Amino acid sequence: MTTELLGIAGLYLLTLGLALPLGHYLARVFQGERSLLDFLAPVERGIFRAAGLDATREMSWQQHMVAMLTINGVWFLLAMGILCTQGSLPLNPDHNPSMAPDLAFNTAISFLVNCNLQHYSGESGLSYLSQLVVITFLQFVSAATGIAAAVVVFNALQTRTSEKMGNFYNYFVKSLTRLLIPGSIALALILVFNGSPMTLQGKQALVTMQGDSVQVSRGPVAAMVAIKELGTNGGGFFGANSAHPLENPNYLTNAAENLALVVIPLAMIFALGFYLKRRRLSYMIFGVMTVGFLALLAPAVYYELHGNPAISQMGVDQHLGAMEGKEVRFGAAASAYWSITNTVISCGSVNSMHDSFMPLSGMTQLLGMMTNAFYGGCGVGLLNFFAYLIIAVFIAGLMVGRTPEFLGKKIEAREMKIAVIVTLLHPLLILAGTALAAHTYVGNPSEYASWLANPGYHGFSEMLYEFTSAAANNGSGFEGLGDNTAFWNISTGVVLLLARFLPIIGPVAIAGLLARKKYIPEGAGTLPADTATFGVMVLAVIFIIAALAFFPALALGPIAEHFSLY
Amino acid sequence: MKNNLLPAFRLTLVLLVLCAGLYPALIWAAAQLAPNGGRGETVRQNGRVVGYANVGQKFDRPEYFHGRPSAVDYNATGSAGSNKGPSNPEYLAAVRARLDTFLRQNPGVRKEQVPAELLTASGSGLDPHLSPRGVAVQVARIAKARNLAVADVQSLVRQHTETSFLAPARVNVLQLNLALDQVTVRR
Numbered sequence: 001m002t003t004e005l006l007g008i009a010g011l012y013l014l015t016l017g018l019a020l021p022l023g024h025y026l027a028r029v030f031q032g033e034r035s036l037l038d039f040l041a042p043v044e045r046g047i048f049r050a051a052g053l054d055a056t057r058e059m060s061w062q063q064h065m066v067a068m069l070t071i072n073g074v075w076f077l078l079a080m081g082i083l084c085t086q087g088s089l090p091l092n093p094d095h096n097p098s099m100a101p102d103l104a105f106n107t108a109i110s111f112l113v114n115c116n117l118q119h120y121s122g123e124s125g126l127s128y129l130s131q132l133v134v135i136t137f138l139q140f141v142s143a144a145t146g147i148a149a150a151v152v153v154f155n156a157l158q159t160r161t162s163e164k165m166g167n168f169y170n171y172f173v174k175s176l177t178r179l180l181i182p183g184s185i186a187l188a189l190i191l192v193f194n195g196s197p198m199t200l201q202g203k204q205a206l207v208t209m210q211g212d213s214v215q216v217s218r219g220p221v222a223a224m225v226a227i228k229e230l231g232t233n234g235g236g237f238f239g240a241n242s243a244h245p246l247e248n249p250n251y252l253t254n255a256a257e258n259l260a261l262v263v264i265p266l267a268m269i270f271a272l273g274f275y276l277k278r279r280r281l282s283y284m285i286f287g288v289m290t291v292g293f294l295a296l297l298a299p300a301v302y303y304e305l306h307g308n309p310a311i312s313q314m315g316v317d318q319h320l321g322a323m324e325g326k327e328v329r330f331g332a333a334a335s336a337y338w339s340i341t342n343t344v345i346s347c348g349s350v351n352s353m354h355d356s357f358m359p360l361s362g363m364t365q366l367l368g369m370m371t372n373a374f375y376g377g378c379g380v381g382l383l384n385f386f387a388y389l390i391i392a393v394f395i396a397g398l399m400v401g402r403t404p405e406f407l408g409k410k411i412e413a414r415e416m417k418i419a420v421i422v423t424l425l426h427p428l429l430i431l432a433g434t435a436l437a438a439h440t441y442v443g444n445p446s447e448y449a450s451w452l453a454n455p456g457y458h459g460f461s462e463m464l465y466e467f468t469s470a471a472a473n474n475g476s477g478f479e480g481l482g483d484n485t486a487f488w489n490i491s492t493g494v495v496l497l498l499a500r501f502l503p504i505i506g507p508v509a510i511a512g513l514l515a516r517k518k519y520i521p522e523g524a525g526t527l528p529a530d531t532a533t534f535g536v537m538v539l540a541v542i543f544i545i546a547a548l549a550f551f552p553a554l555a556l557g558p559i560a561e562h563f564s565l566y
Numbered sequence: 567m568k569n570n571l572l573p574a575f576r577l578t579l580v581l582l583v584l585c586a587g588l589y590p591a592l593i594w595a596a597a598q599l600a601p602n603g604g605r606g607e608t609v610r611q612n613g614r615v616v617g618y619a620n621v622g623q624k625f626d627r628p629e630y631f632h633g634r635p636s637a638v639d640y641n642a643t644g645s646a647g648s649n650k651g652p653s654n655p656e657y658l659a660a661v662r663a664r665l666d667t668f669l670r671q672n673p674g675v676r677k678e679q680v681p682a683e684l685l686t687a688s689g690s691g692l693d694p695h696l697s698p699r700g701v702a703v704q705v706a707r708i709a710k711a712r713n714l715a716v717a718d719v720q721s722l723v724r725q726h727t728e729t730s731f732l733a734p735a736r737v738n739v740l741q742l743n744l745a746l747d748q749v750t751v752r753r
Contacts, residue, residue: 004732050579052573070574074571121646124643133586137585198594198604199604204608204615206616209623214642214643220593223590226593239646245622245694249620251734318681322682324652324657328683328693350689353689355649453651454650454657455656480649565652
């Protein structure tokens, strides 16, 4: 048990140690200063020339958002087109069929928005062409979109008054060439040399030692899995995601994948500080996020290491902890750590089945997505946190009787309205969606019996988890839910769209409005935003808005189940 | 919007070549140097491919070490966990039934010696490993079924117990069973 705990502590510290220099590097890249991969500049110029773009044209916040939405629309049509026709397109050695329109709609949106909710299994649901041209491609560009949007906010928060906040395409392409592609190459090489397949050959049929005929699925796994983690996407090549021994062959690859998905969200926090030359601000943000993260991690690790009490009662040996849905090569602690990092960060890949976790571990996974602000996804995590930050500035300003100001800009009614809409949208989507599902199910339990794999409180948790995951753009699931039905495909698809683009547009709009305002140098009358006191304030705001809104729903699901078990 | 549409199309095409073409091609090229050229590492018995080194397979005959229960019955054409919740009564009954079966197949073993991983399904349904305790508890059955000395089987298990830095100790069941067949044939 001690070794297992050392393993996860070491992994976290290693990730942090890499995130600091990476944050410094990213700040330099996006400020256009000299940095390590400058030799790629001709490649970038080639990309811009081929696309007919002027990457030096400065954009207002509205122009940024129009550029982002337009290209996202193109990607959506591309993805829909391929998913609906993949059965008759090349690179389909296993002869998998084309997707039904509702499933294709859900899948295309899900990967477009960096969520990666999967209502199919990769082995039978996608051709290799779709895995590469739809899935791998969208995993790159959706992550780069999030990072670019965050950099727009960085740019807007500088100490000046301006309408112009850089060029969207410039940030977007550099996120790919300077970060995501090189990082993915490194991770994919680790995977390939540890046993992840990278081939275009189809399933291999073989007869096992005992004489059973089976087939083994494979494909271009390593390349896809690398960007799946690094871009905080989370959608697996195989149905079992990173629990699959070909997607995550050993403890080392598990650590490498887990590090990859945490490192960019952490680095972006530090990049903010380097970019704005306000390192204390980024330490405050990092501190708040880390307190939240650890508060969710500790119970999950504890309950998973101690096993299922109902199985303990049978008198068997549970020295490895709760092993249902977990793999022996990772163990309970590394599985719990993975599950919490993947839910506070909107990656949503799994190396063990969340549906089978102990009730309170499941609740901490849910809370990670419900707060959606502890580290968060590539770029977008910081945007969610930014909305909380604005609310905290406003409330704290009112409490001490000062004009609410953030980084020398006045926070006024318009910014507050946007921040409140963005933060309240999240609980609204989750709770209304779950209520609709629960109502539908209860109205006719026999018709919808295939929805739930588990009865009672846990069944409710499965529905709550699905909408939480969709609204947090997370993509993991309590996979017992029979979710490939028109109801789930369409309802979560709509939630995904709203929950992706409004929380990007909102914070960028706030930043754009702030950038236009007059800069007021900080003085004795300013409420400093980079202190521990203010950090506590932000934490309280997150707790009040996010956690308390969900308490009644959690009481009906995981909390009730906990008390029925312990 | 119109000003953005054409560049968006062109940029998408360029990035498709880069992210979905060149990048996977590079990894594929590197994979040619990896074990079995990136097609997945296979294991052979008597010259015939009998499995993938990392992918668990089904063993239910008494003379083989049994792996963990699997929600996909070890058919690696798919992969999945059971997704059973911890308080599900049906699930707990299934675990109890697996315990009874195990105790019947392994006479002399007490239930507190049976590690829970032998009674619970893995996340992928293809978990190739067991913990050393999960193997040890089956040694007596194997020795009897194969007419081997318990000590010989134990030493084979020791040779196949993998430990690496920070990782849980584990035994690859397929490799162990392969070695077991080899030893038995030699005798």
